[in-house]
Amino acid sequence: MKRIISIVLMAGLSTAACIGDSPYDPQAQCGTPTNLTFEKVSNTLSWNMNTMGEGYYEVQYGEQGFTLGKGTTVVTYKNSYSLPLYQNNKYDLYVRKNCGIDNGRSNWAGPITVLAGNTTTCVQPAYATYTKTTSSALSSTFDAAVSWDNDGVSAYETVLTISSAPPASGQLAMTGQKAVYTGLSKTQTYNFFVRKRCADNTFSTFYGPYPIKWN
Incomplete structure (x- = not known):
């Protein structure tokens, strides 16, 4: 009897984890970044800081139309990043928050499609x-x-x-x-x-x- 009850409870939790606004959903505990903006002179992507929990941000970028998951991913602890882009090329940019093991990752914000203003392939590390x-x-x-x-x-x-x-x-x-x-x-x-x-x-x-x- 105890084993049956445990299975029912676990099934209930698994069902709850599929609901986007459920407290069991890790993505619900890690807010998606907002207000993505791009500064062409320095090829800098920035976004609103997400203060929900500690962690860092993952930026993924690639040529316009690339499939998310197949781009280049960089990590930053700030709410901006100067990307290594080539002048006059078009790119799609995404960003999400990694809130750690307990709160998981947010949904990806983006893409925003940008035209690189300069070539910034040799940017000094900033953090x-x-x-x-x-x-x-x-x-x-x-x-x-x-x-x-x-x-x-x-x-x-x-x-x-x-x-x-x-x-x-x-x-x-x-x-x-x-x-x-x-x-x-x-x-x-x-x-x-x-x-x-x-x-x-x-x-x-x-x-x-x-x-x-x-x-």
């Missing part, structure tokens, strides 16, 4: 964030995993230093990878720098210094 871990509270060291705005295509060079001056060069981090640093001193403040490698093997200017520390 970085990091997570930190340690083996124990008594340890004198910690590890940091750093991520940044990534266009999903390019390679980047990263540097971690105690200096605040932009470095001359960095270590290559391939597309989509994070920069992971281990054995960092909990009493030291470090500075992170990242730059984009462009299609012609030149580089953008470095983003940074971005401070990384234990406390």
